[in-house]
Amino acid sequence: xxxxxxxxxxxxxxxxxMLHLGLGNFxxxxxxxxxxxxxxxxxxxxxxxxxxxxxxxxxxNEQGGAYTLLVRGADGDQPExxxxxxxxxxxxxxxxxxxxxVEPELAVxxxxxxxxxxxxxxxxxxxxxxxxxxADLEALRADPRALVGTAPxxxxxxxxxxxxAGQGAVAVFSCDNLPENGxxxxxxxxxxxxxxxxxxxxxxxxxxxxxxxxxxxxxxATDEELAAVAELTQRDDRAPVVTEPFVExxxxxxxxxxxxxxxxxxxxxxxxxxxxxxxWLLNGSHSLMAYAASAxxxxxxxxxxxxxxxxxxxxxxxxxxxxHLSLPADHLETYRAALVARFANPxxxxxxxxxxxxxxxxxxxxxxxxxxxxxxxxxSGRGAARVVAAWIRHLxxxxxxxxDAAGDRFVTVVQMEGAEGVRRVLELLDPELGADDGVVxxxxxxxxxxxxA
Ligand code: CS2
Numbered sequence: 001x002x003x004x005x006x007x008x009x010x011x012x013x014x015x016x017x018m019l020h021l022g023l024g025n026f027x028x029x030x031x032x033x034x035x036x037x038x039x040x041x042x043x044x045x046x047x048x049x050x051x052x053x054x055x056x057x058x059x060x061n062e063q064g065g066a067y068t069l070l071v072r073g074a075d076g077d078q079p080e081x082x083x084x085x086x087x088x089x090x091x092x093x094x095x096x097x098x099x100x101x102v103e104p105e106l107a108v109x110x111x112x113x114x115x116x117x118x119x120x121x122x123x124x125x126x127x128x129x130x131x132x133x134x135a136d137l138e139a140l141r142a143d144p145r146a147l148v149g150t151a152p153x154x155x156x157x158x159x160x161x162x163x164x165a166g167q168g169a170v171a172v173f174s175c176d177n178l179p180e181n182g183x184x185x186x187x188x189x190x191x192x193x194x195x196x197x198x199x200x201x202x203x204x205x206x207x208x209x210x211x212x213x214x215x216x217x218x219x220x221a222t223d224e225e226l227a228a229v230a231e232l233t234q235r236d237d238r239a240p241v242v243t244e245p246f247v248e249x250x251x252x253x254x255x256x257x258x259x260x261x262x263x264x265x266x267x268x269x270x271x272x273x274x275x276x277x278x279x280w281l282l283n284g285s286h287s288l289m290a291y292a293a294s295a296x297x298x299x300x301x302x303x304x305x306x307x308x309x310x311x312x313x314x315x316x317x318x319x320x321x322x323x324h325l326s327l328p329a330d331h332l333e334t335y336r337a338a339l340v341a342r343f344a345n346p347x348x349x350x351x352x353x354x355x356x357x358x359x360x361x362x363x364x365x366x367x368x369x370x371x372x373x374x375x376x377x378x379x380s381g382r383g384a385a386r387v388v389a390a391w392i393r394h395l396x397x398x399x400x401x402x403x404d405a406a407g408d409r410f411v412t413v414v415q416m417e418g419a420e421g422v423r424r425v426l427e428l429l430d431p432e433l434g435a436d437d438g439v440v441x442x443x444x445x446x447x448x449x450x451x452x453a
Contacts, residue, residue, distance in 0.1 A: 005235040007064025010083030014045030017105050018260075019097075019158075021151060022112035023048040023056065028082065029069060029218040029243035031110050031175060035084040038260035045086030047100050051113055051151075053090040059238040060088045068229050068240040070221075072347035078245075079232045094147045094157070101158035102165035107257035109158070110173045111185060112214075113151040115361035116405045118178070118188050126152055126191035137195055152188040156200065159189070163203035169256040173210040177283055179275055179365055182211030182253055210253030213275040215282065217342060218243045219350040244348050246338070250274040273326045276369070280321040281332075282339055284366040284387065285314045289343075290356035291390035292450060294399030301350040305343040309453065317370075317383035324373045356400035359391050360407040364429055371439070372432065380442060389446035392425055398451075419444050 007013065018035070020027055027048075035044055048065075050057050060067060065085035071078040089096045100106060111117075121127030128134070136153030139146035144160045155172065162170070172189075174181035186209035193200035221229075221242045229240040250266045268274070286301065292313060293304035304310045322332045342348075367387045374381030395402060395414040402411065413424035422444045427434025434440070 002230055002234055002236045005063045005066055005068065005081070005233070005237040007066050007083075009235060010066045010081045011042070013065070013083075013086045014042050015105065016045045016047040016086050016100060016103070017258075018044060018046045018108040018110065019100055019106065020046050020048050020110045020112070021051070021154060022114075022117065023050045023054075023060075023088065024112060025220065025241045025243075026214075026216065026218045027110070027112045027175070028067060028085075028241045030214055030216045030247065030249070031112075032082055032084040033069060033216075033247065034249060034262045034265065035260050036080075036082045037264075038262050040261045041084065044084075044260040046084050047087040047089065047096075048085055049089050049093070049097055049154075050091045051117065053092055056239055057088050057090050060085065063237065063239065068233055068235070068237045070225065070229050070232070070240055070242045071245055072242055072345070073245045074341070074345050074347060077228065077232060077347070079229060081233070091149070092147060094145075094154075097154065097158060098145060098161040101161045102167060104167055106162075106167070106170055108171050108173055108255065108259050109155070110175050111151065111155075112175050114358065115176060115178055115365070116358050117151045117176070118184055119150050119152055120184070120188060124184070124187065126188040126195075128191070128195060133192070137192065140192075140196055140200075152192045155185070155189045156192050156196070156204070159193075159203050159207065160200060169206040169208060171208045171210050171253065171255040171257070171259065173212065173251075173253070175212055175214045177214070177279060177362075177365070179272070179279065180211055182209040185209055206256075208254040208256050210251060210255070211271045211275075212252070213248070213250040213271050213278050215248040215278050216243055216246065217348060217350055219348060220354060222349060242348070244342060244345060246342055248278075277325050277327055277332070277335060279366055280325065280370060281318055281335060283362065284321060284370070285317055285339070285343075286355045287359065287362055287366050288313060288317055288387045288390065290352045291359070291394040291399060292386065292453075294352040294356060295390065295393055295450065296399075296453065299351060299353075301343050301352065301355070302346055302348065304352065305340065311340075313383070313386055317387065320374055320379075320381060320383040321370045323377075324370055353400040356394060357403045358405060358407070359394065360404050360410050363388065363391050368430055368433070372430070375436060375439065381439070382442065382446070385439060385442045386446050386450070388426070388429070389443045390450055392422060392443070392447055393450055395425075422447065
């Protein structure tokens, strides 16, 4: 019998100076991995908080926060035990959350709560009609220390506790796949504070909101991979993470209370060119494959990219998207070639169904800027329109199953026959697109074309 992985298998626990909201695989392959490799890692421990209560918290606690990161390249596996996590908490351990926030040493709060976790409404600000948001607002009005459930609510509760304790500014650092993610976090927390009152607004003001582009393909581990970890490490790890060798982090913003000396991170004034490159080229083609390739019977990205028809669609999409990116052409060529190799990695089984989730949050940021820019330039935007068409087919039942926390309004209108259904979906996505007869016609014809593909 193999021994259970434990804290004894890694370095000593570092003092907590960072919090993470949204404990999951991606964070453990990315921000925790960067922290593990910082030369001053011994001074920078993470306290982790789950997005919602989960068995992962218990498993990690039983291992003292230690876990194996299995890096799977096309040519082999490299396991590494990560010790960046000093403490792990359930989402509802709100007392612990608030207690960390009042510590003078606290410096950085990273967030991975997915696109949907920011609870944004149509105007990009906080959706004050969201039942979770309303419940948090009520709770905070009654007692700033009351249990809250949404990410904006939890962040604001922490900030209020820190203000109450008279402690200084920290960096709140978004690591989700959203353009200007730091500003998005600032806006939703600011909107909640504004709804609460001027004192709350004043509590938010001193903090720094850091924006970042994050990248590392990190699918859910399969049972075979769990077994491979045990075989390679001779440890029984119930919470390993499987990821690819590639990793990238581009960051803009201030860290008023310091940060780990992360190596290999690109610090810039403006993340946008990198963010658009990654969101449009990587995530955009991911969404394209999740809808269009799953409808062709493919299960994983590596199968999809090997299908010449799908590859043609991906290239068509990239040809359109790169026209609107500001990075140099040779850089984008290299990036595209690297993406094909990353997608084709036979040792990474990234399920299309996992990527297909929450399309109502993903399609607008990944695809629509290119579609609109192509139309404005007098071109059809066919490659981008194909993704929208494939998503519409997905919502109507083709390919990967529909799981979308905010997708109800789309699922309702998409059932309308023919052009009307397409127009209504486009209107909900963006009124300008819904009013463009050429796009409605194009998307409708692509829906029909995909049905026969
Ligand atoms: C994917 C991303 O699930 C998805 O929507 O497109 O999780 C993607 O794998 C990461 O952003 C890669 O860095």
